[in-house]
Amino acid sequence: MSDEKSWDPEDDSQAAGLETSPELEEAMREAARSIEERAAQRRAEEAGDDPDAATSGAHEARIAALEQELAEAGDRILRLAADLDNFRKRALKEREEAHHFGHQNLVKDLLPSVDNLERAVDHARKSGKEATSGLLEGVELVLRELLSVLAKHGVTPIEALGQPFDPALHEAMAQVPDGSQPPGTVVEVFQRGYQLRARLLRPARVVVSKLPDGADTGNQANDG
Secondary structure, eight states, X not given: OOOOOOOOTTOHHHHHTOOOOHHHHHHHHHHHXXXXXXXXXXXXXXXXXXXXXXXXXXXXXXXXXXXXXXXXHHHHXXXXXXXXXXXXXXXXXXXXXXXXXXXXXXXXXXXXXXXXXXXXXXXXXXXXXXXXXXXXXXXXXXXXXXXXXXXXXXXXXXXXXXSBOOTTTEEEEEEEEOTTSOTTBEEEEEEOOEEETTXXXXXXXXXXXXXXXXXXXXXXXXXX
């Protein structure tokens, strides 16, 4: 009878004495990984979770967000461009107004001097004295020069005498009966008015005609 012991697969003492090779261990690890990957894929398929679909959806969501940001940035750029254009127009208008009307207060301050010169000339003419002729000529010369300077800066007198009364240009100080003029005609100018280009500096102070007393009644009687 032989003393050799037969191989028993259930005998742990026998299995413990076997030596495994590195190639076998690596093969076993590869097999385990493959099994785990297959199991994970199977679980994902059973749960309806497609990794590729999820990745694609994330990319689409990111693209949509970027497109929205781009559209909003474009809107902001358009608004800023419009604001800049409006600012340029306002600045240009303000610069033009400053050029045309920036000296308005200076001109208004000069007008009383013009008034005094006109009064002096008028008084000298009415006096008729030869002694004042030299003074009259000098004052007229100064007045003409001053009016020329004002005209150079866009200041023009308002023509009122003999014109129909215009409340936008004239200020009525009184009314006088005058049958020789249509009612509402300027028959006298107390103080000349001036304009700075199209802007009113001050209205002309005037006397306006009206129908003489009884004129309306007589006309109505004739019409009857």
